[in-house]
Amino acid sequence: MSLDSIPSDLREAIEGDLDPVRPLHPAWVRTMLAVAILVVVLAFVLAKASLRPDMDQLPIWLSWGCSILQLALGVLLIGLALREAVPGEGIPGGAVRIAAITALAVQILVGIATSIYSPAITMPGSGIAPGIGCLKHETAMALPTFVVTLWLVFRALPLRAPTAGLLGGAGATVASDAVIHLLCPMSNLTHVFVWHTGALILFMALGWFAGTIWERLRWRQTS
Amino acid sequence: MAVDRRAEEQQLTALMIAYQKGDMDAFTGLYEALKRPLIRYLWTFVRNQTMAEDLLQETFLQLHRARQTYPPPRPVRPWIYAITRHVALMHLRSMRRRKEVLPDEDLPEVPVPPEMDQLADRATVQRLLGTLPRTAQEVLILHHLLGMSFEEVGAIIGIAPGTAKVRAHRALKKIREQMIEEDA
Numbered sequence: 003m004s005l006d007s008i009p010s011d012l013r014e015a016i017e018g019d020l021d022p023v024r025p026l027h028p029a030w031v032r033t034m035l036a037v038a039i040l041v042v043v044l045a046f047v048l049a050k051a052s053l054r055p056d057m058d059q060l061p062i063w064l065s066w067g068c069s070i071l072q073l074a075l076g077v078l079l080i081g082l083a084l085r086e087a088v089p090g091e092g093i094p095g096g097a098v099r100i101a102a103i104t105a106l107a108v109q110i111l112v113g114i115a116t117s118i119y120s121p122a123i124t125m126p127g128s129g130i131a132p133g134i135g136c137l138k139h140e141t142a143m144a145l146p147t148f149v150v151t152l153w154l155v156f157r158a159l160p161l162r163a164p165t166a167g168l169l170g171g172a173g174a175t176v177a178s179d180a181v182i183h184l185l186c187p188m189s190n191l192t193h194v195f196v197w198h199t200g201a202l203i204l205f206m207a208l209g210w211f212a213g214t215i216w217e218r219l220r221w222r223q224t225s
Numbered sequence: 226m227a228v229d230r231r232a233e234e235q236q237l238t239a240l241m242i243a244y245q246k247g248d249m250d251a252f253t254g255l256y257e258a259l260k261r262p263l264i265r266y267l268w269t270f271v272r273n274q275t276m277a278e279d280l281l282q283e284t285f286l287q288l289h290r291a292r293q294t295y296p297p298p299r300p301v302r303p304w305i306y307a308i309t310r311h312v313a314l315m316h317l318r319s320m321r322r323r324k325e326v327l328p329d330e331d332l333p334e335v336p337v338p339p340e341m342d343q344l345a346d347r348a349t350v351q352r353l354l355g356t357l358p359r360t361a362q363e364v365l366i367l368h369h370l371l372g373m374s375f376e377e378v379g380a381i382i383g384i385a386p387g388t389a390k391v392r393a394h395r396a397l398k399k400i401r402e403q404m405i406e407e408d409a
Contacts, residue, residue, distance in 0.1 A: 008256050012282050016289050022247040023293035088294060089311070090303030092383035159291040161311045162383065221315050 029088065032154045033081040040076070040147040040174070044181045047143055054187045056120040064119060068112045069180040075108055076177025080151050083169035083209075087158035098165055102206065105172040109179055109202055113194035120189045132188060133197040140175065140182050140201040148174035148205060156216050163213035163220070171209025175202045230372055233258075237301040245292055255301075256285060262371050263309055269362045270313035272355070284312045302373065307381045310363075349407075353400045361396035368393050 008016075026032070057065055082101055085091050093101075151170035160166035179198060186198070237258060243251035260281060267277040267284070287308055295304050354362060367378045368389070375386040375393070382389065 008253060008285075009282055012285055015286060016252055017249060019289070020247045020249055020252075023245050025245055026294050026296050028296055088296060088304070089291070089307035090299075090305075090377075090380050092307065092380055094379060094385040094388070095383060096385060096388075159294040159308070161307055221311075 026088065026158055029081060029085040029091070032084045033077065036080050036084070036147055036151045036154060036173075037077055039150045040080075040177050043143055043146050044073075044178070047139075047181055047185070051185050053184055056187070056189070057184070059120045060116065061119065064112070064115055065184060068108075068115070069184055072108060072112065072180035072183065073177050075105065076173045076175075076180065079105060079169050079173030079176060080147070081173075083151055083155055083166045083173060084158070086162065086166040086169060087155040087160040089159050089161055092161065093165075098169065101169060102172055105176045105206075106199065106202060109176065109199055110195070112183060113189075113191060113198065116183070117189045117191050117194070129188075129190075129193055133193055136182065136186055136188070136193070136197045137201055139185070140178055140198065143178035143181065144174045144201070144205055147177060148209070152209065152212055155213075159220075160213065160216075163217040164210045165213065167209030167211070167213030167216075168206050169209070171205035171207070172202065175205040234300055234302065238298050241292075241295055241301045242297050245295065245297070252289075259305060263305070265370065266306065266309060266363075266366060267313055269359055269366055270310075270317060276316075280312055280316055283316075284309045287312055300377065302371075303377045303380045306367065306371075306373075310381060349404065350400070353403050356403070357396055357399065361392055361399070364389050364392040365396045369397075 061067075079101055082093055082098075086093050086098075148171060151174055152167060155166045155170055156163070179202065182198065188194070237255065240251045240254045240258070244255060263284060264274075264277050264281055267280045268274065271277055271280065288305060291308060295301065354365065357365070363382065364378055367373045367381065368375060373381075375389045378384075378389040378393075379386040384392075
């Protein structure tokens, strides 16, 4: 193959499909689209549901303060996922690990702090039924943002698609947990770790899995 | 040197924007400007000139499929090199699956920058470069041969700029040590 000119088959392939394309918006603009969905879902839930009964016992930094922190962290994670989806703007592996660990750590620490300030709130029974209820709520709240985030990620070209999916899953769930934290009346740690942290891990794994599938489909034609 | 680099980047950005608008001449311009450095970069993965040339074609096809994902007016080269790297890695993965082995070839002829030219004669530097592990070689080539900043190198490879700097430093140190050993 001569390097002096474009090979004829490459030229034909390009000339056959040279329609103008609209460039991708910057990551922050795409993040705002995912955040808009998130805000609509969370505002709807907050308007319809009643706040946890022990809100008065929790200091403001732990109730609304931690919710705002989790929301900000969720938006940041979604932004990182969308940035990771653009070639040449990849996030260092260490930063990805820190982001994933921070998402888990913040959720766990908020759960522990809540159980310290309001340890008496528990539900009767084995906890499976309320746990499944919380998982359903968390899933229903995280899913729209998760789907929109992954759609935006896969419309671009994530070169580490599983990583981008994991960050998107973490972002959607952490942001949803910001509101769940204000609604769920149970503060015992088993419930928090199994059902709420479990939901976070589940969505991170789903994002990773979706990324793996997308990557296989997108690159299967490469030699 | 810095001015040339900026002018070159501006030219690539202009070509990329025109290419996104459907200009075939702009694609040709990009191909002409990038084919040799990309071949050089692809060689670090496959160490075979023919395969690197085949992968160059695959790279440009992938660039074409993904051309809307370039967000102007960001620098073009990190975007292109990141895709190039991915094409090469996917190819290596596929080769490993098929248990294929390609014969190693000498590094293709490329301009060697002054800081590396000072170390030894060009042939020695090129030979020693070829003995480095791929990760070290990749950073050296992107930074020292292709003139990218460590921030750009980090963004292409997915590592922190500081890590890229450390890798480049260690690789240069290793080349120096090998030269001293050979002299002794």
